[in-house]
Amino acid sequence: MSTRIALGVFEMMNPSNGMPTWTDPRGRGDDWDRLEYWIALARELDAAGFDFLFFADTYGYATLEGIMPEQVAAHGIQFPALDPMLAIAALARETRDLGFVVTSPTTVEKPYATARRFATLDRLTGGRIGWNIVTGSSQSTTDELFGVTAQLSHDERYDAADDFLDTCLRYWEHSWDDDAEVRDRARGVYADPAKLHRVEVAGAHQRSRGVFAVPPTPQRTPVLFQAGTSDRGRAYAARNAEAVFIQGQSIASAAAHVADIRAQAEKGGRAARDVAVVTGATVTVAPTSTEAHALRTEYERLLALDDAAVMFAGITGLDLTGLDPATRVVDLHTDLGQTLVQRYARQNPDMRVGEILDSFRTRAIRGFQITGSPVEVADEIEAIVDGSGIDGIMLEPTFGGPHAYRAFIELVVPILRERGRLDPPGTEDAESSPRTLRERIHPHGGPRLPDSHRARRLSARSK
Ligand SMILES: Cc1cc2nc3c(=O)[nH]c(=O)nc-3n(C[C@H](O)[C@H](O)[C@H](O)COP(=O)(O)O)c2cc1C
Structure with a gap:
């Protein structure tokens, strides 16, 4: 049986998604900061059956020796940028099934605020939310913006990320019993106080105490994505992530990466299939191979x-x-x-x-670079998935606007669907209730974290 491929789109809420393509007429230089732009994109992806829209994000920007180089502002290199999390409720309101993954760092944020924001979104979106956990890029500018003086080393940042996530998990998974929220009008009882548990964390990096303000949400914990593939990053992913975002460069190296993460996960008592791996892919497709390569050349000229x-x-x-x-x-x-x-x-x-x-x-920071006719692209995607054990792809934009996704939807989606790689149209019919993001990424499981996840072995109190 052919493997189903999870489909996502990789975005950032800035003029160009990285490299300076915002000047191109197909780009989004004029409307990246308009909610209507993102609503139209989310609707298109929802209608085409995509599983999720992913937002990379960072507080920082590129610097050289502490100073922002001229190109950053002049050419719009991941700058300026808006906070994508604030748009999610609106995008969810305008879509039915599409999931949303938002990047949020474990360095300058506080676990309680992060837990509350994601739980709020999980309620408001009906369980369509995921968190891309990062220890952060542009770390030095981020630290300056937030007035952080005690700089941690690379591996210490991951240790702190362990404490951070554990604190969130204790609030999401262990502060409320499933039947604590009774909303009993007749008895005048909103929630049963006996079924709420006080979280107490006194870790090396985090301290937090109290009862969670948000009752259990459809997924409780947002789907845990992770990006960062250093040795320490992989270990973190194997322990915690339900979906790992990689930027695959070749089938052989991606296969080794997938096998490594899954082997580490199994060593830690998880099932290999509990960790989905999704790779970024820049797809340039046109009706003929020649046209596709010409388009790719045109795109590369902007860089x-x-x-x-x-x-x-x-x-x-x-x-x-x-x-x-x-x-x-x-x-x-x-x-x-x-x-x-x-x-x-x-x-x-x-x-x-x-x-x-x-x-x-x-x-740049992209994954597989795939250019060709619709059949060539579909063949290559199948070869990548089958050859590496990867579960899904995240499309990266080329010129910045929805151009590349639209071509993919028109030219490649029908082929992958016919080959049984994507759900048939109408899988999400109007009668059925939308699946949670977790059920889309892990169709064999339910809306909540599986029993094999270490969150289950935690409790409200750290000791
Ligand atoms: C595929 C990928 C995507 C990433 N996306 C983001 C992001 O959106 N925001 C961010 O602050 N860091 C991002 N990062 C940075 C990492 O999450 C990580 O915190 C950083 O790279 C340090 O860890 P590492 O040495 O394991 O890469 C990304 C890294 C990778 C590999």
């Missing part, structure tokens, strides 16, 4: 080396333009995001800084 260098520096803290182009990738070290540097080092330890920049200009 410049100095912008790429700025974006690379924002993520890793490394200014590659200031290094000898012959420097080897294995000699680079960063205490910020390690995913990117490790990606190149794993590909080829002998790779030089000059080559990294060249490749980063067109690939």
